[in-house]
Amino acid sequence: MWFRDPFSQFDNADFQTACDNFxxxxxxxxxxxxxxxxxxxxxxxxxxxxxxxxxxxxxxxGLHDQDVFNRIKFHPFVLNIGLGIRFLDTAYFGGFCEPxxxxxxxxxxxxxxxxxxxxxxHDLGIMLDDWRKYIKSLVNQTTTGQYKGSWTVPxxxxxxxxxxxxxxxxxxxxxxxxxx
Numbered sequence: 001m002w003f004r005d006p007f008s009q010f011d012n013a014d015f016q017t018a019c020d021n022f023x024x025x026x027x028x029x030x031x032x033x034x035x036x037x038x039x040x041x042x043x044x045x046x047x048x049x050x051x052x053x054x055x056x057x058x059x060x061x062g063l064h065d066q067d068v069f070n071r072i073k074f075h076p077f078v079l080n081i082g083l084g085i086r087f088l089d090t091a092y093f094g095g096f097c098e099p100x101x102x103x104x105x106x107x108x109x110x111x112x113x114x115x116x117x118x119x120x121x122h123d124l125g126i127m128l129d130d131w132r133k134y135i136k137s138l139v140n141q142t143t144t145g146q147y148k149g150s151w152t153v154p155x156x157x158x159x160x161x162x163x164x165x166x167x168x169x170x171x172x173x174x175x176x177x178x179x180x
Contacts, residue, residue: 001108001109001110001111001124001127001128001131002107002108003106003107003108003109003131004106004107004108005107006039006092006093006107006108009088009089009092009093009107010039011086012084013041013084013085013086014040014041014043014045014046014049014083014084014085015038015039015040015041015046015049015083015084015085015086016038016039016040016085016086016087016088017033017034017035017037017038017039017085017086017087017088018033018034018035018036018037018038018087018088018090018093018095018108018110019031019032019033019034019087019088019089019090019093019098020032020033020034020095020097020098020112020113021090021097021098022087022088022089022090022098025087026086026087026088026089027085027086027087028087029073029074029085029087031087032070033066033069033070033073033087034066034095034097034110034112035065035066035069036066036110036112037088037093037108037110045081045082045083045084046083048081048083049078049081049083052072052075052077052078053065053068053069053072056068056071056072056075073085091105091106092105092106092107092108093106093107093108093110094106094108094109094110095109095110095111095112095113096109096110096111096112096113096114096123096154096157097112097113099151100151101150103130103131103134103149103150103151109124109127109151111123111124111157113157114154114156114157116156118156119156119157120157122155122156123154123155123156123157126152126154126155127151127152127154129152130149130150130151130152133149134149137149
């Protein structure tokens with residue numbers, strides 16, 4: 001969900017992607033990416049990345065494209081093409097896994113760490129209500145202080161990831177932050 005224009009947050013990196021978990025360093029490839037939101041420059045390096053990424057799906061049958069990316073990002077081919085990768089700070093590009101803590105900064109929020117379209121739509125609706133409260137507080141604000149409100153904890157997505165991991169025998173060795 002887009003709340004503000006995110007383009008001012010992008011730099012000159014070839015491939016910039018949101019994170020499920022951000023470790024504080026935008027250039028640390030150990031960040032856990034969320035490729036559902038990416039800003040990519042079309043150039044020879046990114047074209048090579050996407051071709052390699054697409055072909056790599058065959059090496060990791062059953063994995064989602066994001067999981068494939070996380071596996072190939074350290075592959076010698078990717079390291080040798082000279083690709084500039086930047087991982088976007090969750091302060092500006094948050095999600096259910098790691099929400100932005102400051103509504104005064106957030107540009108986008110992603111319905112990650114949640115399975116099922118109905119669950120995502122429901123909890124995105126709650127997020128939109130929180131945003132409306134934030135906007136209303138700005139209109140009614142009589143002081144220059146920052147808004148102190150926060151996101152409501154997701155309702156349907158909160159525990160769904162735990163159940164999905166427990167009930168799905170094909171999903172092994174997956175780690176994620178979830179609301180408890």
